[in-house]
Amino acid sequence: MTYQSIYPFVAIVGQEKMKLALILNIINPTLSGVLIRGEKGTGKSTAVRALAHILPEIEVVKDCPFQLQEGDPEGICAECPRTECSRAVISGKEVEKTSRGIRVVELPVGATEDRVVGTLDLEYALRKGEKRVEPGLLAAAHRGILYVDEVNLLDDHVVDVLLDSAAMGVNTIEREGVSFSHPARFTLVGTMNPEEGELRPQLLDRFGLCVQVEGLRDKDARVAVMERRALFDECPEDFCKRWEEESRSLVSKIKRAIALYPEVTIERSLLFDIASYCLEVGVDGHRADIIMLKTAKTLAAYEGRKEVKSEDIEVAAELVLPHRVRRQPFMDVVEDLSAGQAGMEDWKRGHMEASSRR
Amino acid sequence: MITLPLNATEDRVVGSIDLEYAIRTGERRFHPGVLAKAHRGILYIDEVNLLDDYIADLILDAAASGWNRVEREGISYSHPARFILVGTMNPEEGDLRPQLLDRFGLCVEVTSEQEIRDRVELMVRREAFDADPDGFLSRYERKNRELSLRIIAAKEFMPKVRMADGLRTFISELCAEDNVAGHRADIVMEQAARAVAALAGRSIVRIEDIQEVAPLVLIHRRREAAPPPPPPPQHENHDQSKSTEQQPEKSSQDHAPDTPDQEPRSQPEAAPADSPDQDERGSEEKREQQGFRQVLERVFEIGQTFSVRKISAPKDRVLRKGSGRRSRTRTGQKQGRYVRSSLRGNKDDIALDATLRAAAPYQIRRKNPACLPTRQAAGKAGKNDLAVILTSEDIRHKVRERRVGNFLLFVVDASGSMGAQGRMVATKGAIMSLLTDAYQKRDRVAMITFRKDDAELKLPPTSSVELGARLLRELPVGGRTPLPAALLKTHEVVRTIFLRDPTARPIVIIITDGKANVSLGHGRPMEESLLLAARLASDKRIFSLVVDTEKAGLVHFDLARRLAAAMDARYFRIEDLKADTLVHIIKEATS
Numbered sequence: 001m002t003y004q005s006i007y008p009f010v011a012i013v014g015q016e017k018m019k020l021a022l023i024l025n026i027i028n029p030t031l032s033g034v035l036i037r038g039e040k041g042t043g044k045s046t047a048v049r050a051l052a053h054i055l056p057e058i059e060v061v062k063d064c065p066f067q068l069q070e071g072d073p074e075g076i077c078a079e080c081p082r083t084e085c086s087r088a089v090i091s092g093k094e095v096e097k098t099s100r101g102i103r104v105v106e107l108p109v110g111a112t113e114d115r116v117v118g119t120l121d122l123e124y125a126l127r128k129g130e131k132r133v134e135p136g137l138l139a140a141a142h143r144g145i146l147y148v149d150e151v152n153l154l155d156d157h158v159v160d161v162l163l164d165s166a167a168m169g170v171n172t173i174e175r176e177g178v179s180f181s182h183p184a185r186f187t188l189v190g191t192m193n194p195e196e197g198e199l200r201p202q203l204l205d206r207f208g209l210c211v212q213v214e215g216l217r218d219k220d221a222r223v224a225v226m227e228r229r230a231l232f233d234e235c236p237e238d239f240c241k242r243w244e245e246e247s248r249s250l251v252s253k254i255k256r257a258i259a260l261y262p263e264v265t266i267e268r269s270l271l272f273d274i275a276s277y278c279l280e281v282g283v284d285g286h287r288a289d290i291i292m293l294k295t296a297k298t299l300a301a302y303e304g305r306k307e308v309k310s311e312d313i314e315v316a317a318e319l320v321l322p323h324r325v326r327r328q329p330f331m332d333v334v335e336d337l338s339a340g341q342a343g344m345e346d347w348k349r350g351h352m353e354a355s356s357r358r
Numbered sequence: 359m360i361t362l363p364l365n366a367t368e369d370r371v372v373g374s375i376d377l378e379y380a381i382r383t384g385e386r387r388f389h390p391g392v393l394a395k396a397h398r399g400i401l402y403i404d405e406v407n408l409l410d411d412y413i414a415d416l417i418l419d420a421a422a423s424g425w426n427r428v429e430r431e432g433i434s435y436s437h438p439a440r441f442i443l444v445g446t447m448n449p450e451e452g453d454l455r456p457q458l459l460d461r462f463g464l465c466v467e468v469t470s471e472q473e474i475r476d477r478v479e480l481m482v483r484r485e486a487f488d489a490d491p492d493g494f495l496s497r498y499e500r501k502n503r504e505l506s507l508r509i510i511a512a513k514e515f516m517p518k519v520r521m522a523d524g525l526r527t528f529i530s531e532l533c534a535e536d537n538v539a540g541h542r543a544d545i546v547m548e549q550a551a552r553a554v555a556a557l558a559g560r561s562i563v564r565i566e567d568i569q570e571v572a573p574l575v576l577i578h579r580r581r582e583a584a585p586p587p588p589p590p591p592q593h594e595n596h597d598q599s600k601s602t603e604q605q606p607e608k609s610s611q612d613h614a615p616d617t618p619d620q621e622p623r624s625q626p627e628a629a630p631a632d633s634p635d636q637d638e639r640g641s642e643e644k645r646e647q648q649g650f651r652q653v654l655e656r657v658f659e660i661g662q663t664f665s666v667r668k669i670s671a672p673k674d675r676v677l678r679k680g681s682g683r684r685s686r687t688r689t690g691q692k693q694g695r696y697v698r699s700s701l702r703g704n705k706d707d708i709a710l711d712a713t714l715r716a717a718a719p720y721q722i723r724r725k726n727p728a729c730l731p732t733r734q735a736a737g738k739a740g741k742n743d744l745a746v747i748l749t750s751e752d753i754r755h756k757v758r759e760r761r762v763g764n765f766l767l768f769v770v771d772a773s774g775s776m777g778a779q780g781r782m783v784a785t786k787g788a789i790m791s792l793l794t795d796a797y798q799k800r801d802r803v804a805m806i807t808f809r810k811d812d813a814e815l816k817l818p819p820t821s822s823v824e825l826g827a828r829l830l831r832e833l834p835v836g837g838r839t840p841l842p843a844a845l846l847k848t849h850e851v852v853r854t855i856f857l858r859d860p861t862a863r864p865i866v867i868i869i870t871d872g873k874a875n876v877s878l879g880h881g882r883p884m885e886e887s888l889l890l891a892a893r894l895a896s897d898k899r900i901f902s903l904v905v906d907t908e909k910a911g912l913v914h915f916d917l918a919r920r921l922a923a924a925m926d927a928r929y930f931r932i933e934d935l936k937a938d939t940l941v942h943i944i945k946e947a948t949s
C-alpha cells in the first residue's frame with residue numbers, strides 16, 4: 001500500500017476519542033497501546049492504518065533488523081545476525097544511520113509463533129551450516145506500533161507470547177536451536193468487535209487505553225463520511241493533497257508535544273485524585289494509576305501546557321479505566337464512565353472548535 | 359538470572375547437539391540449554407501457569423534432582439542444574455498443576471496497595487524512574503548495595519544458625535495440620551526459618567521466624583482449607599507479631615533514609631485486611647432471593663461460584679484442529695506449539711533445526727568424495743551451494759501440541775422441582791463456575807434448557823461464553839420435567855457437531871435432579887430417558903457428566919445416578935465439582 005492510497009488521519013469524521021487515544025500514544029509510547037472496541041464499519045482499522053500519515057520520524061541504524069538507535073545500551077550487536085554493521089559497532093566505527101517514520105507492523109490473526117518471536121534462519125543454516133536468528137515481527141515492531149486487527153480472535157499461544165514481551169519490553173527466543181533476546185518495546189494497538197467474544201483480562205490490562213467507538217448518530221456527520229469517502233475513492237492523490245496541510249499541522253503539534261512532555265509537571269494533590277479514582281473503581285494492580293498519570297501528562301503536553309489540570313485527569317480516567325473495571329471474566333466491560341463524561345465533553349467541544357476551521 | 363520464554367522448545371531447554379561444531383568437525387558436542395545457563399542462578403518463568411506441560415515436566419525433573427540428564431540426538435550428557443525457580447502468574451488465567459506448584463518452596467500472593475498515599479508514592483517513583491533511569495538507580499544504589507551486603511552476610515551466617523528441637527516439632531505440627539503432601543513443606547519451612555534468623559543476624563531461630571515463613575510455605579500446599587496457624591504454644595513476646603516489622607525499623611535507624619524503601623515488605627499485612635467483603639455478595643443475594651415465594655415461574659440469582667475440578671476429555675493420538683485450553687491433543691496443523699521433533703510426522707512440517715542436528719555429524723564424511731554412496735548427494739548439494747548435505751533419513755518432523763477447547767453442551771433442568779429449597783441458586787452457581795472454567799479453557803458452549811413440555815436449545819453453539827452467562831442469569835424456573843425431550847435434543851445437537859467435525863469431543867453436562875415426568879410418546883418418562891441415555895452412551899466420542907442437584911436428605915430417589923449409569927457418564931453432586939486448587943484455597947485463606 002503506498003502512502004498516497006491511505007486515507008488521511010485528519011480527514012476521519014468524528015471518533016474524537018479514538019483519534020485522541022492514538023495521538024496520545026504517538027506522543028508517549030510508554031502509554032503501552034490502545035484497544036479500540038466497536039462494531040463493524042466504524043473506521044477502526046482505517047484510523048490505525050491512517051497513522052502512517054502522522055507518525056513522526058525516528059533515527060535508526062541503517063538496515064538494523066532490530067530497529068536500534070545508535071548507541072543503544074541494549075548491547076545485542078555482538079550477536080546480531082547482520083554481521084557487517086555489528087562488526088563496525090564492536091570495533092567502534094561509525095555506523096550508517098537513517099531517519100524514517102515510525103512503523104506500523106501488522107500482526108495478522110493467523111500468524112504463527114515462530115514468525116512472531118523469530119526463529120532459526122533457514123536459508124543461512126542450510127547454506128553456511130551455521131545458526132543465525134531470523135528476527136520476527138516483534139523485532140520489527142520495536143520502537144514502533146504493533147497492530148493486531150481482531151485481537152480477540154488471535155490464537156491463544158500467540159497471545160501468551162505477546163503478553164510475555166509486552167510486559168517486559170524484551171523478547172527472549174529459546175527455540176529451534178537459537179537462543180537470543182532483543183528489546184521489543186512497542187505500542188500495542190488492537191481493534192476488536194466485542195460481539196466476537198471478549199479478550200482475556202490479562203491481555204486486556206496490557207492495553208494502556210481503551211476506547212469504545214460506535215457509528216455516528218449525527219446526520220450531517222454521516223453525510224460527511226460518505227462525501228469524503230467518495231472523494232477519496234475518486235482520486236486518492238488529490239484528496240490527500242487537500243488534507244496535507246492539516247496533516248502537517250497535526251504532525252508539528254505532535255512533535256511539539258513530544259518535546260514538551262518531559263517538562264510537564266503535576267501537582268501532588270492531583271496524584272491523590274488519580275489514586276482515589278482507581279481505588280473507587282476497584283482496578284487490579286497499579287498499571288492503571290501509572291498509565292493514568294502518564295495519560296494526563298501527555299494530554300497536557302498535547303495542549304501545549306506544562307501543568308496538568310484536573311480536566312486532564314478526568315479525560316484520562318475515561319480512557320484508562322473502562323476496560324480495567326472488569327475484574328472477573330464475566331462482568332461486562334463497562335462502556336462509559338459517567339464520572340469522566342463531563343470532562344470529555346468539555347474537551348471534545350474545544351477540540352471540535354479547533355478542527356471546525358475547515 | 360535466566361528468563362524462560364513461554365515459547366521455548368525442548369532442545370533449547372535441556373540443550374542439544376552443537377550444530378556448528380558438528381558440521382565442522384564431525385564430532386558430537388553438547389550445546390547447553392537454558393537449564394545449564396540457569397545453574398547456580400535464578401530461572402524465571404513469567405506467566406508460569408501458561409507454560410506448556412511438556413516443557414514444565416522437563417524443568418520439574420531438573421529442579422527435583424538438581425541434575426539435567428540429556429539423552430537425545432545421539433548425545434548423552436548430564437550436568438548439574440541447581441537453580442532457584444521463580445515464577446509469576448495471574449490466577450485468573452488458570453491454575454498450576456499441584457506437582458509443579460509443590461516445587462516452588464515459597465509462595466506469596468501480591469495485591470495492589472489500597473492506601474492512597476502508597477499509590478501516589480508508587481506513581482511518583484515510577485515517573486522519576488521513567489524520566490531519568492540512571493539517576494534513579496544511583497539514588498537507590500547505596501541501599502541496594504547495603505541490602506546485598508546484608509544478604510551475603512546472612513548467607514555466610516546461615517550454617518551457624520541453630521534451631522531447637524521443640525521448634526522442629528512445631529513445624530511438623532503446622533504441616534500436619536494443613537494436611538500437606540510429602541515432606542517438602544517441613545524441610546522448606548525449617549530452612550526458611552533459619553534464613554529469616556540469619557537475615558536478622560541471630561544465631562538461634564525463634565518461634566516468630568517460623569510463624570513468619572509458615573504462610574509462605576503452606577499457602578500453596580494446603581490441601582484442605584484449614585484455620586490459620588495457631589498462636590505459639592510458648593510465651594508471647596511484646597513484639598510477637600512479625601519480625602518483618604522489626605527489620606525496617608532496624609535498618610532505618612542505621613542510615614536515616616530520605617524515602618521509606620522497605621514498604622513492599624510490610625505491605626502484605628495491610629492489603630488483605632481491606633478486601634474480604636468481596637465474596638459475601640453472592641450469598642447475601644441468595645438469602646434475599648430465598649425470601650421470595652412466588653409459585654409459578656421464578657428467576658433465581660446465581661449462587662456462589664467456585665473453581666471447578668479438572669474436566670477434560672481423555673488424551674488420544676488423533677490429530678485435531680482448533681484451539682483452546684482444555685484437552686491436550688496432538689495437532690496436525692502447522693500451528694500449535696512446536697515442542698519437539700520426531701522421525702515420523704506431517705510431511706510438510708519439517709523441523710529444520712532437528713534435521714540439521716541429525717545431519718551435522720555426518721557432514722565431513724558425506725563431503726568426502728571417497729564416500730561413494732553419498733557423492734551423488736554431495737554433487738547435487740554443491741550445485742545449490744549448500745553447506746549442509748541432507749539425506750532423507752535426516753529429516754525430522756515437528757511434533758506440535760496444543761490444547762483444544764472442547765465443546766461443552768449444558769443440559770439444564772429448569773423445572774419446578776429445581777426451584778425447591780434454593781436448589782436453583784446453587785445450581786446456577788455451579789453452572790456459572792463451569793462457565794468460568796469454560797472461559798478459561800476457551801471452550802465452545804451451548805445450552806439446552808428443559809421445562810414445562812419441551813426442551814429448547816437456548817444457546818446455540820458459540821464461543822462467546824458471556825452469552826451463556828447472560829442467559830443463565832435470566833433463566834426462569836417452573837413447570838414439569840421433560841427429561842426425554844432434553845436427551846433427544848442433546849442427541850440432535852451433538853449430531854450436528856459431529857457432522858461438522860467428526861473428530862470433535864463434545865462434553866455433555868446434564869444438570870438435573872432426574873425426576874422426569876413428561877414423556878415423548880406413551881412410555882414412562884423415566885424409562886424413555888434411560889433408553890435415550892443408553893443411545894447417547896453408544897457413541898464413544900461423547901464424554902458425559904451428570905450433575906445431581908438433589909439435596910442429600912432422608913428421601914433419596916437417586917434417579918440422576920441411574921441416568922448416569924445408563925449414559926455411561928461420570929456422576930457428580932454439586933459439591934463434588936469443587937476443586938481443591940490454589941485459587942480456591944487462596945480465596946478462602948484471604949477472606
